[in-house]
Amino acid sequence: MCGLAPTGGSLLGARAVQGLGAALVAPAALALLTAARPEGPARARALGWWTAAAAGGGASGWVLGGLLSGLLDWRWVFFVNVPVCAAAAVLALRILSERRDPDPARADIAGAVLATTGLGALVLALTLAAGRGPVASATLGALAAAAALLAALARVEARAADPLLDRALLRRPGVAGPNAVAAVLTATTTPPLFLCTLHAQDVLGLAPAVAGLLFPPVNLAVVAGSLAGPHVMAVVGERRAMAGGLLAVAAGALALHAIAPGAPALPSLLGGFVLLGAGLGVASVASTARGTAAVDGAHQGLASGMLNTSAQVGTALGLAVVIPLASARTDALGGGPQAQVAGFELGFVLAAALAGVAAAAVAIGARRASRGERTAAPSRSATGSRIA
Numbered sequence: 001m002c003g004l005a006p007t008g009g010s011l012l013g014a015r016a017v018q019g020l021g022a023a024l025v026a027p028a029a030l031a032l033l034t035a036a037r038p039e040g041p042a043r044a045r046a047l048g049w050w051t052a053a054a055a056g057g058g059a060s061g062w063v064l065g066g067l068l069s070g071l072l073d074w075r076w077v078f079f080v081n082v083p084v085c086a087a088a089a090v091l092a093l094r095i096l097s098e099r100r101d102p103d104p105a106r107a108d109i110a111g112a113v114l115a116t117t118g119l120g121a122l123v124l125a126l127t128l129a130a131g132r133g134p135v136a137s138a139t140l141g142a143l144a145a146a147a148a149l150l151a152a153l154a155r156v157e158a159r160a161a162d163p164l165l166d167r168a169l170l171r172r173p174g175v176a177g178p179n180a181v182a183a184v185l186t187a188t189t190t191p192p193l194f195l196c197t198l199h200a201q202d203v204l205g206l207a208p209a210v211a212g213l214l215f216p217p218v219n220l221a222v223v224a225g226s227l228a229g230p231h232v233m234a235v236v237g238e239r240r241a242m243a244g245g246l247l248a249v250a251a252g253a254l255a256l257h258a259i260a261p262g263a264p265a266l267p268s269l270l271g272g273f274v275l276l277g278a279g280l281g282v283a284s285v286a287s288t289a290r291g292t293a294a295v296d297g298a299h300q301g302l303a304s305g306m307l308n309t310s311a312q313v314g315t316a317l318g319l320a321v322v323i324p325l326a327s328a329r330t331d332a333l334g335g336g337p338q339a340q341v342a343g344f345e346l347g348f349v350l351a352a353a354l355a356g357v358a359a360a361a362v363a364i365g366a367r368r369a370s371r372g373e374r375t376a377a378p379s380r381s382a383t384g385s386r387i388a
Contacts, residue, residue: 002078023308030304032096034292044230044289051226051284062219066212110156111164118149119313126320169302174294178287181242181362182310185249185287187318188355189280192253193218194319195326195344196269203337204265214265218277225281232282238290239366245283246359252276253352257345261337272348322347
């Protein structure tokens, strides 16, 4: 549908269908993986391969997308997916084991509609705030709509027999934190990479086919970080692995300041790409491992859906905030290559700041948890001695 789309509106509609398909596939696949591997090193390794596989797919997308759009036509970026998805659909039915809830919950259609429209209105409000100003009538209207829709969502979810998201589940230890990290990771990595694509094509003047070849180092670094993630968690724990990964993301975003209108493309981007990708891989594995381990087997599908949703929301909000602010900075400086680079650098700083704050928050939480465990250990030991 995307490849055959005759207008921009029909292309957007077809992309929405793609999004619905991804919303079905990703949580189901992750739930199958976590159900097939018990907690511990086996699951950690499986999640490392899961994240590495996603990064490998992303690497092929950067390269093939640039080559197909540059050598053939942009429509082939979508057509190439058809045989791949068709083959995967056939193999999934034949290879993957089936797991079903014997007592499935009823679909919360009202909650899903309100959540989607509420978040969409919030993203629109953030975009308009950066472009037209925070007090513009359109901005205030979108913000009011977002507030009303999200308030209605809270009311509907409080009364639903089978709510879209059970608040009791969010209060479980190890659920909210990893989901927040998943959102921050996409919010701090997607905007810088998007800005780098604009830099490669608009500032450096590279053709799409050539620009696409610059980005596999990011994904190779994600693969390396994902495969190293289980070992990092085994040494320092999941919380510290998340904090370290976020810190590497912050460092990578700052390292992208090496870009300049006349700077060589790959040398100026490579350091930032490696740090950004490695941090993303390590932190993604750690957050997924902790987020899925916090719930029992019956809720693995919900936990997987929450993690994927958090990542998508982080992407949307990150782009909605960072890209308009970077564009406004460029416009304020009068446009031109140097002004564009200045706008991109502002986006990198914003991403680094958010990742750094999140890393500090996770590290503080890890330190407090470690102190609590050390305090509880003598009490348990003394109790055991008295019983003995």
